[in-house]
Amino acid sequence: MGKEGDKAKLLLIYNPVAGQETVSQMIGDIVRSLQEKWDLTIRPTLCGGHAERIAAQESEGYDVVVAAGGDGTIHEVVNGLMRFDKRPILGIVPGGTANDIARTMQVPLDLLEACEFMKQEQPCAIDIGRCNDRYFVNFFGVGLISTVSSEIKNETKTYLRHFTYYLKSLQYLQSDSLFRVAITTEDKTIQKEAVMVYVANGQSLAGLELFGDKELNSGQFEVIIVENIGLSEIMSVASSYLRREPIQHEAIFRFKASELTIACSPAQFIDMDGEKNGKTPSKVRLLSGALRVIGRV
Numbered sequence: 174m175g176k177e178g179d180k181a182k183l184l185l186i187y188n189p190v191a192g193q194e195t196v197s198q199m200i201g202d203i204v205r206s207l208q209e210k211w212d213l214t215i216r217p218t219l220c221g222g223h224a225e226r227i228a229a230q231e232s233e234g235y236d237v238v239v240a241a242g243g244d245g246t247i248h249e250v251v252n253g254l255m256r257f258d259k260r261p262i263l264g265i266v267p268g269g270t271a272n273d274i275a276r277t278m279q280v281p282l283d284l285l286e287a288c289e290f291m292k293q294e295q296p297c298a299i300d301i302g303r304c305n306d307r308y309f310v311n312f313f314g315v316g317l318i319s320t321v322s323s324e325i326k327n328e329t330k331t332y333l334r335h336f337t338y339y340l341k342s343l344q345y346l347q348s349d350s351l352f353r354v355a356i357t358t359e360d361k362t363i364q365k366e367a368v369m370v371y372v373a374n375g376q377s378l379a380g381l382e383l384f385g386d387k388e389l390n391s392g393q394f395e396v397i398i399v400e401n402i403g404l405s406e407i408m409s410v411a412s413s414y415l416r417r418e419p420i421q422h423e424a425i426f427r428f429k430a431s432e433l434t435i436a437c438s439p440a441q442f443i444d445m446d447g448e449k450n451g452k453t454p455s456k457v458r459l460l461s462g463a464l465r466v467i468g469r470v
Contacts, residue, residue: 181236183211184261186227186250188218188242188268196241196268199284203241203266206288211237218246228253237262237467239291241284243269247310248446251464255301255308262296263466273311274446277375278468291467298462299470300392302374302445304455309445311375313457316441317350317368317399351401353438358430365426369399370435372457392461396433398426432458 185207189197196203200215207213216231218224224240228250232238238261240250247265254260266287267275278299281287302309312318354370356363373395401424436454443450 180210180212182234183207183213183237183239183264184227184232184235185213185215185239185241186218186224186246187215187240187266188224188246191242191246191268195284196266200241202285203288206285207239207291210292218242221245222249224249225253229256232257232261235261237264237291239264239266241266241268243267244271244274244311244447245269247274248448251301251310252308254464260464263464264291265466265468266291271447273375275468277311278466278470280468294467294469296465296467297470299464299466299468300374301460301463302372302394302457303460304443304445304450304457307445307450308460309374311373311446312444313372313374313455314444315354315370315435315437315453315455316352318371318444352441354398355436356396356398356433358428358433363398363426363428365398365400367398367400369397370437371397371399372433373397374459392459393429393431394433394457394459396428396430400424400426432456 185204187196187200187203189200191197204213204215214231214235216227218227224242224246228238230253232254238250238254240247240263246269247263251263254263265275265278265280266284267280267282268284272282275282275287281290299310302313304313350368351366352368354363354365354367356370434454434456440452440454442452443455
């Protein structure tokens, strides 16, 4: 850590191909802005998983570690930082397509405004989700969410994102996407036939704000089970969202929990923050105040 009177040390991990390569195009301006406050070291990522390795291997001794990129880059950096008992503060420069984590943390989506935000804001402790030996900031999901997010994660035309998500959802609802799920929480067991299970720590999915009242440090997940749902139902849900009405439907079962086990038949791929991470069964739990982040909750 920096000595008294010296600048604090910051490690900037950036993804040069995130979004439409906006971080790469503006990296000089980003560096100049952050250097006004911190003694800065910069590390570009070279491939998938590299951001996590950099965070795990090089973060010790830094006061702040900044993830510059999309939700996948942030997800990797968080998983690297969570290996430490004493963790540096996380900063975010949102350069992806959806930027769901930045939206939940109220980080400006403009890159240079995000840098100014980091220089002025104080860090706050946020809850982190854990699934088996992996961590997530925004969400854990199985079923339709996993299939669709992998299809649209490279979507670069941001203005088409919402429509792409709905179209992909409808496409996969035509296939055999129904599975049996059993969820056990602290106080109940739930069994359903479902097309999707979504365990939310944050507020946003694919740029859509799903939970206006969801706080990142509430101490509980928002759990949604989407049962067998057809074209008319998903259009009804989409219509409610566009009208800013509460999303309620008989096919949507919603509750809160801080710990849960999830078993699916057949086994389902797991999606955390838009990244594939193995298959069910899974144990998911909330780690209260586990990471300090420069943002607002």
